Amino acid sequence: MCSQPNIASTAFLIADPARANMLMALVAGRALPAGELAYAAGVTAQTASTHLAKLLDGGLVTVEAEGRHRYYRLSGAHVALVLENLAAIVPAGEVRRRPLGRDAQNLRFARCCYDHLAGQVGVAVTQALQQRGFIVAAQDKRFDVTAAGLDWFGHIGLDMNQLRATRRGIARQCLDWTERQHHLAGPLGVQFMSALCTNGWMRRVNASRVVQVTPAGWAGLKAELGIEGRLGALTQEA
Template sequence: MGQSEPALRAGGDTDIAVIGALVADPGRCRILLALDDGRALPATRLAAEAGVSPATASSHLGKLTEGGLLAVEARGRHRYYRLAGPAVARLIEALQQLAPTAPVRSLRQHTRAQALREARTCYDHLAGRLGVELMASMIERGHLTGGDGTFDLARARRDQPVGYGHDVDYTLTASGAELLADLDLHLPARRRPIRYCVDWSEQRHHLAGALGRGLLDRFTQADWIRRTDATRAIRITDLGRQGLHDLLGIDLTSP
């Protein structure tokens, strides 16, 4: 006896080739990377980021939105695009970890690459050397427990998707709670407090979840860090370098 019509409509296995086709175009990848800091940007800005014409950008944005990787919102007569959610950001981070590095052909590209590796946003939290050092210091000082911040690539290939970790259950300790109280930082109850990503440039864990978002917001409010308009890179201010050193012993001046 053949299958019933409802059973046939239920569908089979997931079709990852659809997502693969979406990220196979360099222009669409540049759009996704431009939005990886969690902001919503207009089509004109994304066309410039991707280095394509407005018409080509419109086509890319339509495909990415239809494919579920982007969400769009209207603001007056303009349409703003953002990543559809944290899962898309995790996909981008995982792809960056697996992908080869792009060749650097100019001083400008070198400067930009170095800035991204020192400090950047990964959706709604800090990444790069700053993000990794932040998590490592919190572990070393006993504010976080459950793992040591290292990434085991061999284990990851066996047990879990590369780029976003589930095997280490980090928890906030009593001293960690005191640190948050000193920072006047309150974590929302509706969101998992501590998650982590595997940082593609440092190959170690950086802090995500509600705590990662909260620290990004708090450091921004304190003018310790500043977002840049052109890239996902984060600029650490002189006040921030001193504050990070005093708070967690983080020193990014040395290699």
């Protein structure tokens, strides 16, 4: 009897283009009905139902009934992490690509990675936190929060005493699939994203993974972390 995990069956489920599109549509962390997932995958409602049944059986998604409607979501952040890491795998060498459209540019610039900030803005913020000594890269793809970091996160509204570390720690490094660099994830990343939205620095776009930086957010990012920017271009003070 084989004692190895059955990676092949999970890989098979993700490998289908329609199912992969459904899963990526759920990376934003929101629950979506089958109709929206069928549209994202470019398939009929009947075909989508078949795909979703397989994803449910494979443990990649969960479903919640609300009246006559059924809403699907990823079964956890661990699935989002796998999808983001797979998306970061690219062939060696330069690959010619078409110029990004506006929607793709927005998604690359700032987006939510399941429940934390990603994209160019997410990476820039993470690097600024490191440069200011608020977080420090540690082993096993973790970030340690320094004493100065505890004070700073508390200053912008996080209750650090309420954070509960997972088996992977309170903060971890998540490889950004568009930038090929790490951004902040884990319980700290989740609450940090929540605080940015509560403070009015960021806003999530409905029915999208896109995150917008508000005028107040740009002012706050400049004052607190030395980050200035606009779509496609960021500058950062040392």
